[in-house]
Amino acid sequence: MAVKRAEARTGRVIHRKSIWMKAAQRWQLYLFLLIPVVYLIIFCYWPMAGVQIAFRKYKIRLGIWGSQWVGWYQFEKFFSSYYFGRVVGNTLRLSLYSLIVGFPLPVVFALQLNAMRAARGRKLVQTVTYMPHFISTVVMVGIINQMLNPTFGLFGKFYRMINGMGSTPPNLLLSSGAFPHIYVLSGIWQGLGWSTIIYTAALSAVDPSLHEAATIDGATRFQRILHVDFPTIVPTVSITLILRFGSIMGIGFDKTYLLQNNANLVTSEVIATFVYKQAFDSSNMDYSYASAIGLFNSVIGLFMLALMNQISRKVSESSLW
Amino acid sequence: MVTQTKANMKRLFGKGQLQATDIYLTRSDRIFHVINNIIVSLLFLIVLLPLINVLASSFSSASAVNSGKVLLWPVDFSVIGYEKVFVYPGVWRSYGNTVFYTVAGTAINVIVTLLAAYPLSRRDLPFKGFFMFLFTFTMMFGGGMIPTYLVMKQIGVINTVWAMLLPGALSVYNMIIARTFMQNIPMDLFEAAHLDGCSDARYFTMIALPLSGTMISVLTLYYAVGHWNAYFNAFLYLNNRDLMPLQIILREVLLSTQISADAIVDGDTAAALAGMSDLLKYSLIVVASAPILCLYPFLQKYFVKGVMIGSLKG
Numbered sequence: 001m002a003v004k005r006a007e008a009r010t011g012r013v014i015h016r017k018s019i020w021m022k023a024a025q026r027w028q029l030y031l032f033l034l035i036p037v038v039y040l041i042i043f044c045y046w047p048m049a050g051v052q053i054a055f056r057k058y059k060i061r062l063g064i065w066g067s068q069w070v071g072w073y074q075f076e077k078f079f080s081s082y083y084f085g086r087v088v089g090n091t092l093r094l095s096l097y098s099l100i101v102g103f104p105l106p107v108v109f110a111l112q113l114n115a116m117r118a119a120r121g122r123k124l125v126q127t128v129t130y131m132p133h134f135i136s137t138v139v140m141v142g143i144i145n146q147m148l149n150p151t152f153g154l155f156g157k158f159y160r161m162i163n164g165m166g167s168t169p170p171n172l173l174l175s176s177g178a179f180p181h182i183y184v185l186s187g188i189w190q191g192l193g194w195s196t197i198i199y200t201a202a203l204s205a206v207d208p209s210l211h212e213a214a215t216i217d218g219a220t221r222f223q224r225i226l227h228v229d230f231p232t233i234v235p236t237v238s239i240t241l242i243l244r245f246g247s248i249m250g251i252g253f254d255k256t257y258l259l260q261n262n263a264n265l266v267t268s269e270v271i272a273t274f275v276y277k278q279a280f281d282s283s284n285m286d287y288s289y290a291s292a293i294g295l296f297n298s299v300i301g302l303f304m305l306a307l308m309n310q311i312s313r314k315v316s317e318s319s320l321w
Numbered sequence: 322m323v324t325q326t327k328a329n330m331k332r333l334f335g336k337g338q339l340q341a342t343d344i345y346l347t348r349s350d351r352i353f354h355v356i357n358n359i360i361v362s363l364l365f366l367i368v369l370l371p372l373i374n375v376l377a378s379s380f381s382s383a384s385a386v387n388s389g390k391v392l393l394w395p396v397d398f399s400v401i402g403y404e405k406v407f408v409y410p411g412v413w414r415s416y417g418n419t420v421f422y423t424v425a426g427t428a429i430n431v432i433v434t435l436l437a438a439y440p441l442s443r444r445d446l447p448f449k450g451f452f453m454f455l456f457t458f459t460m461m462f463g464g465g466m467i468p469t470y471l472v473m474k475q476i477g478v479i480n481t482v483w484a485m486l487l488p489g490a491l492s493v494y495n496m497i498i499a500r501t502f503m504q505n506i507p508m509d510l511f512e513a514a515h516l517d518g519c520s521d522a523r524y525f526t527m528i529a530l531p532l533s534g535t536m537i538s539v540l541t542l543y544y545a546v547g548h549w550n551a552y553f554n555a556f557l558y559l560n561n562r563d564l565m566p567l568q569i570i571l572r573e574v575l576l577s578t579q580i581s582a583d584a585i586v587d588g589d590t591a592a593a594l595a596g597m598s599d600l601l602k603y604s605l606i607v608v609a610s611a612p613i614l615c616l617y618p619f620l621q622k623y624f625v626k627g628v629m630i631g632s633l634k635g
Contacts, residue, residue: 023447028521029440032332033452035439039491040459047464047472052468064471114333117354123335125361127618129368134613136550139606142575146378146602147371154374165342189368196626202327221350254552258576278555279467289465294465301463 027278054292067288074292083274091270091297094256095248097184103244106192107237110199111225117133124201129193144186148172174263183259183268202236203229242312246305271297334625362515377601379403386600402604411562411570412605419567422485423548430544431537433491438499439525442506460493466557473558484558485551485566495540498630502536503529539627541614541618549613571609575602 022029055075056067078084109129137145150156152167155295159169172178210228219227253272260268271293279290345355352550373393378386382397389395407413440446441453469488478484506529514524530537552568558564577598617624 006390022445026443026446026521029443031522032436032525033439036433036491036496038489039433039457040455042472042476043469043490044459044463046470049461050464050468050471053468053471064468065343067487109361111365112357115354116361119332119335122333125365126334127621128365130621130624131372131614131617132368134546134550134617135610136552136571138550138552138567138571138575139610142571142602142606143371143375146375146599147607149599150335152386152391152599154371154392157392159391183381189371192364193368197625200333201330201625201629203328203332206329208325208329215345221353221606232431258572269617272376275466279470287471292424293463294467298465299460305461 051291051295052296053288058286058288058291070288074289075296077289078153078293078296079239083269085284086266087269087271087274087293090267091249091251091272093267094183094251094270097180098187099244099248100214100281101184102188102191103241105188106195107199108231110203110233111229113196113200114203114229115221115225126193126196130197131193132190133194135190137254138258140186140190141255144182144259145173148182153191173259174261176264176266179259179264183255186213198240199233199236200235206232225279238312238315242308246308248304250300334622371616373605375603378600379607381600383597383600387604388515391568402600403608405601406604407610409574409605411565411572411573413569414563415565415567415570416608418564419549420567422482422551423545425482426486426490426548427541427544429486429555430492430495430548431540434496434499434540434544435530435533435537437491437496438503439529442497442500442529443502443521456493456496470557479558480561480564482564485548485564487553488554489547492544495543498604498627499533499536499540502533502630506532521599535623535626538620538623539630543621543627546613571605574598574605595619 003108028208048197050064053064054066055062055069055071057070057073058064058067062068113122113125116125132140147153148155148171150159150171155172156169160167163169172182172282177208206229211224214224249271251272254274256268256270257276260273273295275290275297278293284290329623346390370393372389377393377395378391379402380395380398380400381391382399382401385391386397403407437456441456443449464472473479473484473488478487511524514528519527550568550573551566555564555566556570559569
């Protein structure tokens with residue numbers, strides 16, 4: 001292509017060009033890439049080179065490259081630590097719980113919205129349920145705190161409504177047993193509507209003639225959901241599920257940290273918050289140890305993603321790469 | 322098929338017609354629709370009630386809030402909570418900071434994203450595979466919190482406004498959305514422009530950019546919401562109170578049981594805020610979220626479009 005175009009432009013016959021010649025011709029495009037690539041090098045690849053800090057005993061005075069090499073020491077320290085089971089367990093508990101409860105709900109909700117006859121009603125429900133997606137984590141945790149307040153929160157009010165006006169609601173914010181439920185259910189509250197968009201978009205590809213044919217054959221609306229709507233979105237559902245499995249170690253820092261207090265630490269300390277505390281709490285300040293834990297987390301995450309991608313390629317012939 | 326899909330899209334996301342199959346209902350269909358509507362309404366209310374409760378509380382009096390009287394309508398209507406929000410030290414300043422970070426940060430984001438997306442959308446870019454790998458690899462693996470922090474320290478952005486603007490200047494995910502969009506610009510346009518001697522840079526400014534309006538609005542919205550809500554970078558990289566964004570101040574107020582005494586130095590302010598801490602929280606939640614939640618219904622179609630462009634495989 002490029003050769004032909006160049007021929008047309010110059011009127012001369014060009015025989016063969018090396019890829020370097022072609023690249024030189026496209027120099028403007030590389031100029032475009034310059035800033036983004038410099039950004040990547042500084043903010044992504046340079047920190048990646050710093051990952052070796054996990055294999056050293058970091059001393060500020062000596063810097064990353066000068067500190068003593070200790071091999072797997074930091075990792076062994078973590079694996080044999082009292083906190084290893086707790087933080088990995090908590091991370092997995094939260095993400096599996098979110099996955100099992102939070103994954104099917106948007107699929108069902110999207111199918112339900114799709115089946116609604118009132119277009120205005122659907123639009124209203126969509127607009128309102130998308131809204132919480134735009135609330136920041138800090139505000140979200142603030143809302144959770146206000147809602148669960150035993151005295152004046154909505155939770156306190158409903159509790160007294162059910163158990164009598166004289167009863168005292170428990171303070172769920174200080175309960176380690178309640179923490180996973182608070183974390184996961186508030187996440188569903190915030191993400192339910194927004195997560196339906198991708199399925200609603202997939203549902204728009206359903207051929208109406210299939211519905212017509214099914215109706216003529218006597219299928220009820222519910223049967224049409226099961227046999228027409230749902231099969232259409234199965235590929236989207238499976239790829240979304242795979243992505244979710246791939247990020248199973250990725251319980252984020254912000255929300256967990258903000259919901260944390262000393263009373264619920266037994267269930268709320270996850271890998272991300274533990275890493276932060278090992279590095280920046282004044283009593284620890286152990287950069288190498290913290291990085292080792294972080295590296296352990298991202299390697300497992302990468303492995304999970306690759307594994308899930310492989311499975312998806314085999315099962316559904318759709319994959320991320 | 323494509324026009325059908327488009328018609329369905331309209332039906333599902335607004336301003337569409339009913340399908341013929343939805344008009345004639347059997348008895349079992351009617352029961353289905355009743356049950357379906359009940360479940361959808363319940364979920365709708367579960368999402369809506371906390372939002373209304375926050376709004377109603379923020380317009381009530383402090384005593385009504387503290388005694389737990391407010392449910393879905395303001396009790397002893399007052400705007401005193403809103404008056405007090407801006408008495409709280411740092412709220413005005415941080416609000417301004419957040420507006421600045423959002424505007425400047427989004428501008429940087431969009432420019433850097435387009436700079437990367439355009440060349441990578443060109444099929445004739447030599448070494449394209451290598452560059453794509455360079456970008457996508459960072460989606461899957463990163464240096465992590467501490468190595469990144471040490472780099473930030475080394476290049477000297479800690480405790481400057483750059484800490485809020487530069488890290489995350491490019492989201493590879495958004496870059497792929499932009500690239501996919503640009504790839505769909507008809508090849509004919511490119512061929513024609515090229516034959517007329519249009520350079521690669523000129524093709525970008527004269528053809529690719531003007532045709533990417535929708536995509537640029539989607540990017541702008543995504544990045545802007547991200548900046549408005551960003552918390553972590555400020556938490557990790559800033560400790561100068563004058564630079565703090567709104568989210569940090571919000572955390573200080575919202576997540577403290579009592580308003581922190583060290584933040585309020587003068588006695589007058591402390592007295593003005595006494596007994597108001599919870600009313601203040603409700604008002605602050607509204608003040609912090611209102612700009613996005615009020616704008617969002619008008620921009621909804623762009624957000625939805627973004628999700629759909631993103632779900633296409635590039």
